[in-house]
Amino acid sequence: MQDKIWKMLDNSNAFIALQGGIGTLKENFQIASWAQLNIHHKPISQLNVDGFFNKLLSFLDQAGKENFISHSARQIFISASTAEELIDKLEDFVYEPNLVAAQIDWSKRSNSKRCKLDLSLHL
Numbered sequence: 001m002q003d004k005i006w007k008m009l010d011n012s013n014a015f016i017a018l019q020g021g022i023g024t025l026k027e028n029f030q031i032a033s034w035a036q037l038n039i040h041h042k043p044i045s046q047l048n049v050d051g052f053f054n055k056l057l058s059f060l061d062q063a064g065k066e067n068f069i070s071h072s073a074r075q076i077f078i079s080a081s082t083a084e085e086l087i088d089k090l091e092d093f094v095y096e097p098n099l100v101a102a103q104i105d106w107s108k109r110s111n112s113k114r115c116k117l118d119l120s121l122h123l
Contacts, residue, residue, distance in 0.1 A: 015044045015045065017047070041095040042075055045077070048080060
């Protein structure tokens with residue numbers, strides 16, 4: 001799954017989520033978190049047909065109001081109810097970098113130095 005997301009990231013100019021389930025939401029939020037960390041600067045969007053994403057977008061608005069996510073993190077998510085409107089918004093997208101995360105070098109994707117957790121129980 002991780003390889004699939006990296007391929008999408010390497011070969012796309014933007015991300016558009018359509019109606020879907022848990023996997024769609026997981027990938028949408030993973031791509032959004034990578035944008036927040038400045039791993040990429042591509043717009044992330046939801047085609048909000050018949051208001052499918054309304055509650056998700058309301059949740060994000062509320063999380064922003066309560067300072068659980070920053071304004072720039074909320075702006076990562078673009079939505080529109082028609083494909084034409086969404087394309088216009090994607091074309092007008094301006095990336096707002098997270099200044100703290102911008103200092104981190106994410107150019108190395110290697111998983112070869114993963115930390116191992118000792119989860120054994122010692123009594």
